[in-house]
Amino acid sequence: MRLSELGGKEIVNLNDGGRLGIIADSDIIIDEISGRILTLLVPERRIQISRLFGGESEGIEIPWHTIRKIGNDMIIVELDMY
Template identity: 40%
Template sequence: MRISEMAGKEVINLGDGARLGTIGECELTFDSQTGAISGLILPKPKTVFQFLNDRQITTIPWQAIRRIGDEVVIVDLNNAYDRMYSRFSRE
């Protein structure tokens, strides 16, 4: 699948059902050694009270993506962060 085919899809967290953003607004991060996509950076949706604040972001590891559907991308951030922290604590 091309990233352009993912444009406009909502990103939803499997753990709590939170809407994290839209793929069209995201940036990609890459592994500098392999060139593979390592994650997505999504701007958090702003509320009325946040329009003066700096832009907040959500970083989604590529391994956290569970399913890409017709309209949504399901991610599991809870398990992805648990795996990342356990990997770093062993090193």
């Protein structure tokens, strides 16, 4: 699968059914040595608004190993949020 094919997919948490964001708005953290994807960094909605006004750009970190399924429209992750 190409990175461009991930664009537009919604990220959903298997544990609570929560919508975490859309991959198009996310950053990908890559290990510089191995070239492997380590983490998806998905900005939270309130943080996206803060970014418009010069705030910090942080979000939910989703480790790549928590991804359980990549479907046509969404990516399902198993992430403990608490």
